[in-house]
Amino acid sequence: MTRSTVPRDHVRARILDAAASVLAEHGERAGMTDIARAAGVTAATLHRHFPDREALLRSLYETAFADLGERLAAARLDTVPTEEAIARMTRATIAAISRYRALGLLDQGPEDARRVDPRLVAPLREVFERGAADGSLRRDLPVHTLAELYFSLLEGVVPRVVRHRMGVEEAGTAVTALFLTGALARPTP
Amino acid sequence: MTRSTVPRDHVRARILDAAASVLAEHGERAGMTDIARAAGVTAATLHRHFPDREALLRSLYETAFADLGERLAAARLDTVPTEEAIARMTRATIAAISRYRALGLLDQGPEDARRVDPRLVAPLREVFERGAADGSLRRDLPVHTLAELYFSLLEGVVPRVVRHRMGVEEAGTAVTALFLTGALARPTP
Amino acid sequence: MTRSTVPRDHVRARILDAAASVLAEHGERAGMTDIARAAGVTAATLHRHFPDREALLRSLYETAFADLGERLAAARLDTVPTEEAIARMTRATIAAISRYRALGLLDQGPEDARRVDPRLVAPLREVFERGAADGSLRRDLPVHTLAELYFSLLEGVVPRVVRHRMGVEEAGTAVTALFLTGALARPTP
Amino acid sequence: MTRSTVPRDHVRARILDAAASVLAEHGERAGMTDIARAAGVTAATLHRHFPDREALLRSLYETAFADLGERLAAARLDTVPTEEAIARMTRATIAAISRYRALGLLDQGPEDARRVDPRLVAPLREVFERGAADGSLRRDLPVHTLAELYFSLLEGVVPRVVRHRMGVEEAGTAVTALFLTGALARPTP
DNA sequence: CATGAATGAGTATTCATTCAT
DNA sequence: AATGAATGAATACTCATTCAT
Structure with missing residues (x-):
């Protein structure tokens, strides 16, 4: 009509x-x-x-990743210390994901969209590498593992944001805080 | 045949x-x-x-949760300090989940199996409550948020274990370590 | 194609x-x-x-009954004497049924289509009531029974028409004749 | 057990x-x-x-027909005048059918059970032939048609008996009465 | 460009039937 | 002789996709 x-x-x-x-x-x-x-x-x-269905899904991922890419680029991760970089990329990622909601489906997307665009992940991994190199990140866990845990945290948080179990802001802050300093109360020196 | x-x-x-x-x-x-x-x-x-399909899924969840329930009961979470309790429940949960692989699907299960059995989650939440109460856990993040982040971590880690991107042991240790003390290097006192 | x-x-x-x-x-x-x-x-x-199958069957009955309803309305049963009314409704019903062939299946239709629409049967029953009241029909058999026998006759005849064991015209005439005056030879006065 | x-x-x-x-x-x-x-x-x-299913259905028909056959034989149809013969075979048939309920399914049975055993129908048809020959039955309708109408009546009445819309006795009497003398009131001479 | 109608290839589910016990 | 478990072949229904309008 x-x-x-x-x-x-x-x-x-x-x-x-x-x-x-x-x-x-x-x-x-x-x-x-x-x-x-x-x-x-x-x-x-x-x-x-x-x-077809696959084309739609692929476009969906591409759009989401493109958006995330822009946000990450704008975050100038390489210009700030590790802690701040992580804070920024957390905000950027949660914002992008909860807009496109696609990353949580990452593992079920079509074969070739399934893997995150390496150009995209590169800056993220770099942050961790750098942090490990300059001694800001703990060394008893492999960088790779730290990264995976970080991604886990993000993926897990997104559906909670989407389903309004957590606010976007709250989620970003919390993820950053927990990821950086853990859940234990720190001894006040 | x-x-x-x-x-x-x-x-x-x-x-x-x-x-x-x-x-x-x-x-x-x-x-x-x-x-x-x-x-x-x-x-x-x-x-x-x-x-029918729904009956199968429901049974799947029930089985997984029953198994997890047993492991948690065996862990006697209430008899040990918060840190140890978290370590134990991490091991128990990862073991159970990566055996039944169902929890990662939690949000897509049939309506009434979707929500985790509260009797199951209760002991987990208790650990966090207790930790918050006795001052072992940080207070700047709501307990509820800590719990959600913890669950996020677990859910995110499981598929990685299932897909052999992480070993079961490694995953357990790493989750516990990260969750408790975070990714930052701690100043050696 | x-x-x-x-x-x-x-x-x-x-x-x-x-x-x-x-x-x-x-x-x-x-x-x-x-x-x-x-x-x-x-x-x-x-x-x-x-x-689904039930929807199809229901529509089938509805269509058949609607068609029959129109034919009965057109027959103006209430304007003619009992004998003629019966002759007309026999023709109408056999025509409708052998077009839609559904009425013979009446007892296997979906639960709520199973019973004939009462608005439809009403005019038929009225003919019998009227015939009983004005003395055209025999009184030693209950009107209700006469009606049931009449319906039996129709239902039984339809599959025979459908399977070409009897012609439509022949069937109409024969049913009317038999129903009205029976099989016995009448004594020529 | x-x-x-x-x-x-x-x-x-x-x-x-x-x-x-x-x-x-x-x-x-x-x-x-x-x-x-x-x-x-x-x-x-x-x-x-x-x-298999067909074998069951076949046996079902055979049983029903055997039973009916016995009843008909016992009725000694050929020893009594047409009117009485029809009354007897009506009683016999309704009794047999409402016991085995199978005849109403006649037209959907397996191919070779579908047709009624000719040995069975023969005595029935004979009654009609005889009636036509000796002038007891009307001649304006073909004997074959009379027979079909009679069967229609029986088939239609049985489910009504089975579903308790009519009693067995009532049904028998009514069918005989209607079939023989019709529904019209007869002029009292 | 968008749609309603149509469809081929599926999908979950059921049925009649078979077999080892 | 009877059963519980299993199955191959259907059956009803759905889905992604295509086309004529």
């Missing part, structure tokens, strides 16, 4: 948004029709924009 | 095991047939044991 | 027709696929028009 | 009875398991007695 009053690219964006919501909420079992309906279009229209 | 040589309940167990593996590996999109095949039975047999 | 060249509702109608034929011919055991094939569509298309 | 205390043939009979009931009540869609359950045995046991 409403004949495309809306600029064309907006439709694409609306579909991606809808896909993010629906997939986050109903899991990978959500059907194309559900996504289409959530976007306010027919399944046929959805398929005009994204030829 | 070989008809019913296997003792009664073993089939049920084999199916649950298979379901855990398959769901963990291929995500919620995995079909009943895949699970059946992985269990070495026909889809029809699978349905004799679990009338 | 030919995609959607056919006007909207014709497909629905074609499916109902096919369902009537197939069910009449192969009995309630006929599958959705058989019906779909007979209608010249895929099972998927059938399900687009009738979400 | 209960290990065959019951004489072997009784089981067969119980299954046939159960089949009759279940098929009559739920239609041809009733499954083997339903029948088995109604007979108080497992599906496996049912299959020991009747190798």
Whole structure:
């Protein structure tokens, strides 16, 4: 009925948004029709924009990662000390993820989108490498492990943010605090 | 082929095991047939044991939680100081989860199995409450948040263990260490 | 093949027709696929028009009854004497039923379609009531019983018409004749 | 549990009875398991007695027809005038059918049981032939048609008896009365 | 460009039947 | 002789996708 009053690219964006919501909420079992309906279009229209399910998912990841990439670039991680870098990248990542909600689905995406774009992860890993090198991070756990734990924390926190069990701000602060200094009360010197 | 040589309940167990593996590996999109095949039975047999998909998932959660429950009970969390309690429950949980692999799917299970059995979570939360009360845990983050972060860490670590990106032991130690004392190098006094 | 060249509702109608034929011919055991094939569509298309088997059956009954209703209304049963009314309603009913073939299946339809729409049966029963009241019908058998016998006759005759053991005209005439005056030769006065 | 205390043939009979009931009540869609359950045995046991569905149905018809055959033979139809013969065969048939409930399913039975055993129908048809020949039955309707109408009446009445909408006695009397003399009030001479 | 209708290839589930015990 | 467990072949229904309009 409403004949495309809306600029064309907006439709694409609306579909991606809808896909993010629906997939986050109903899991990978959500059907194309559900996504289409959530976007306010027919399944046929959805398929005009994204030829098949995989294409849609890939675009979803690409969009999310692109967004995250921009935020990370803007964070100038290499210009600040480790602690601050971690704080920044935590904020950036949670913001990006809870907007696109896609990272939590990382492990179920299509084969070639599954792995995070290395160009993206590189700056993150660098922060850890640097921290390890300059002695700011503990050395009894391998850097790689620290990184994995950090990602775990982020992935776990996102659905909680999405489902409103935690606020975005709260989550960012908490993750940073816990990751850096742990849960134990520190002896006041 | 070989008809019913296997003792009664073993089939049920084999199916649950298979379901855990398959769901963990291929995500919620995995079909009943895949699970059946992985269990070495026909889809029809699978349905004799679990009338429908939901019943299977529910049983899966129940089994996983029962197992975890036993491990936690055996850990006597209330008899040891907070630090040790956390170490123990980390080990117990990772062991249970990576055996049943179900907890990572928590948020996609059938509506009423979705939420963890409160009787199960209670002892965990108690550890945190106690830690907060006796001053072992930091107070600048709400206990509830600490708990959520802890669960995030566990949930994030499990798939990494399952996919052999981390060993079970390594994961347990690392989670405990990071959760308790954080990633920063501590000033040697 | 030919995609959607056919006007909207014709497909629905074609499916109902096919369902009537197939069910009449192969009995309630006929599958959705058989019906779909007979209608010249895929099972998927059938399900687009009738979400499940019960919906199809219900529509089938509704259609048949609607058609019968129209014919009965057109027959103006209340304007003619009992004998003629019975003759008319016999013709109307046999025509309707052997077109939609559904009434013979009455007792196997979905629970709530099973019972004939009372608004439909009312005019029929009225004819009997009236006949009993004005003395045209015998009083040694309860009106209700006469009605049931009449329906029995109709239901029994329809499959015979459908299977070409009797012609439509022949059946109408014969039912009316037998029902009114019985099988015995009448003494010529 | 209960290990065959019951004489072997009784089981067969119980299954046939159960089949009759279940098929009559739920239609041809009733499954083997339903029948088995109604007979108080497992599906496996049912299959020991009747190798497959068709065999069961065939036996069901055979049993019903054998029973009817006996009753008809006992009725000595050829020894009494047409009117009485019809009264007797009506009673016999309704009794037999409402016991075995199978005749109403006649048209959906397996191919070769579908047609009534000609040896069985012969005596019935003979009654009509004789009636036509000796002038007791009206000649304006073909004998064949009269017979079909008679069968229609019986088939229609049986489910009504089975579902307790009519009593067995009432049904017999009514069918005979209507079939012989029709529904019209007869002019009292 | 968007849609409603259609479809082929699935998916979960059921059924009649078989076998080892 | 009876059963519980198992299964292959269906069956009803769904989904991602395509096309004519």
